[in-house]
Amino acid sequence: MNKRFKKIISLLICLAMLFTLTACSSSTNTPKETPKKTSDGLSFTPGTYAAEAPGRNGILKLEVTVDESRILSVKVLEHSETAMLSDAPIQQIPQKIVEGQTLKVDTIAGASLTSGAILAAAKEALTKAGGDINKLMQGVEKEKIQVQDAETDIVVVGAGAAGMIAAIKASALGKDVILVEKMGMLGGGDTMMASTLLNAAGSSVQKELSIPNSSAEDFYKQLDGIATQKNMPADRTTLKTYADRSGAMVDWLVDLGVPFGRITNTFQHKIKDGSAPGTHIVAALSKELNAKKVDYRLNTKATSIIMEDGKATGIEIETPDGNYKIKAKAVIVTTGGFSNNPELLAKYNPTWLNRPTTGSASLTGDGIIMAEKVGAALYNMDQVKANYLAHVLEDGSAVSLTAINNHTVLVNHDGKRFVNEDHGSINYKSEQMMMQKGHEAYAIFDQTVIEDLKLMKGYNDSGYFISADTLEGLADKIDVNKENFLKTMKDYQSYTINGEDKEFGRKISDPIDKPKYYAALVTPSMQSTYGGIKVDETGHVISTEGKVIPGLYAAGATSGHGAAAGEVGYALIVAVVFGDVVGEQAATDIK
Ligand SMILES: Cc1cc2nc3c(=O)[nH]c(=O)nc-3n(C[C@H](O)[C@H](O)[C@H](O)COP(=O)(O)OP(=O)(O)OC[C@H]3O[C@@H](n4cnc5c(N)ncnc54)[C@H](O)[C@@H]3O)c2cc1C
Secondary structure, rough: OHHHHHHHHHHHHHHHHHOOOOOOHHHHOOOOOOOOOOOOOOOOOOOOEEEEEEEEOEEEEEEEEEEEOEEEEEEEEEOOOOOOOOHHHHHHHEEEEEHHOOOOOOOOOOOOOHHHHHHHHHHHHHHHHHOOOOOOOOOOOOOOOOOEEEEEEEEEEOOOOHHHHHHHHHOOOOOOOOEOOOOOOOOOOOOHHHHOEOOOOOHHHHHHHHOOOOOOOHHHHHHHHHHHHHOOOOOOOHHHHHHHHHHHHHHHHHOOOOOOOEEEEEOEEEEOOOOOOOHHHHHHHHHHHHHOEEEEEEEOOOEEEEOOOEEEEEEEEOOOOEEEEEEEEEEEOOOOOOOOHHHHHHHHHHHHOOOOOOOOOOOHHHHHHHHHHHOOOOOOOOEEEEEEEEEEOOOOOEEEEHHHHHHHEEEEEOOOOOOOOOOHHHHHHHHHHHHOOOOEEEEEHHHHHHHHHHHHHHHHHHOEEHHHHHHHHHHHHOOOOOHHHHHHHHHHHHHHHHHOOOOOOOOOOOOOOOOOOOEEEEEEEEEEEEOOOOEEEOOOEEEOOEEEEEEEEEOOHHHHHHHOOOOHOHHHHHHHHHHHHHHHHHHHHHO
């Protein structure tokens, strides 16, 4: 297929998506024409109208400005929606209402409650403005466009950190790339959720802050030591690659605008203001995909890998507009883990199966299932990670409070501590919490955390925490034995002064003594999986017969690379480094 024909096909597909107002608008195939609007015949009383509606965590307020015949702007003014998950609907839905002059806008997959709140409030505001709601609900005219097959050099499946970076890398090396993502937004898997840190060595951030012993060799030694101590199934060549390449990847992300500026424990890169790294990384990579004009397609789900003569030659695609095929010289699978696939969890490791989940709903192991069907070997599938700091919301979903792990003391309903809060194993801490009444505990912290960590301030604004001016006052508001609780906190303060935790051996440096005091009810959740498709050190998929499957690659949480460090939370850097590695390898192989 020649390039011009390919472009026309891509354009047709994207046009189809644009007219259904899916989030394809930022892709390179965005057509120049404006879609036909419903504005013909619309009439309003000019002005600005405020309205509100209940969202996922509380009231969302917005204002709509109209002239006689058009919606001029929709602005979300206030909300307490979950940080990260609400970014896409808050950015995209108001824009789509104005672009289409319609209230018939698709909600963002994975953020339907926030999407619904914006649409409900906009509807109320436009009613106040005297708009014809029936007409506004009709939506834009949908052009009947047939989706068609496409052809490219490399197709990347799944737009998390691994997939976006693989696509950017392969494109920078001169290859035609199509990146497909089944959700309505980029990064909508676990990358968007990454709440705390990115581990790396030898970065410019570490150099600027003069962090001692932070070289790639030091990092490798630490990784190797942890893997040996915990008897983890970690391939040492893989560990070496990510120790060696991690610093350069952090520097690249900083160049793209990710504001890393704090280091803890030598290698943990954190965002300057204590916000979550995931959203910054997704924003920076999305910008780069647009800048480099990479063809990415949202609401586009891969359903199977096409094989010809033992070689992967493309994927089958499912979209709201119909199904089609993308033929490619290389297929890179970056679909994340399977934390939301109960069948796979039951089969490989059911320990945390019936717990709430802090992982993304989109992680259903699609890539692992597709690759296994074409003969790929799977490995480390029993490696799963819980999160002992999950806070469950009213709707049953859960958010991770991992960012406070070094700044909190955990007490059970009896008012007593039960574990070294800094113990190196997250699964161990989760197991200890499961033994407490209600399988839960209170994470206690103080105002320092709220001031220091922007993510926690956001969660506090969302009403997730209970607070009081004194520890006595806090004890009255939560379900603990007050006497025990106050003694526990008094003992803890004395340990911070002496630096010695006589009960659990924690090395304590942070006192909890700055009012207000906060409590968050936490419980273990199912967070991430670290097993997956077997790959060699540069991402070629290995078959059950131990041979490379030509044309097929995998990286990130779908590949099982993460098992190298699943227990210690190094997963995001694995996706970042091996996204880069696999993009380069696939581009090199198809030369
Ligand atoms: C709450 C939470 C907090 C975390 N915090 C940290 C942290 O602080 N530090 C750290 O190192 N790690 C952290 N992690 C782990 C880390 O975020 C992940 O390991 C990493 O982001 C995985 O990236 P990925 O690109 O491999 O997968 P993902 O980011 O999950 O991306 C996979 C993508 O593939 C898409 N997809 C799936 N199936 C299909 C299909 N059939 N067709 C098309 N697209 C598909 C998904 O929608 C998704 O967008 C955290 C994880 C969670 C859940």
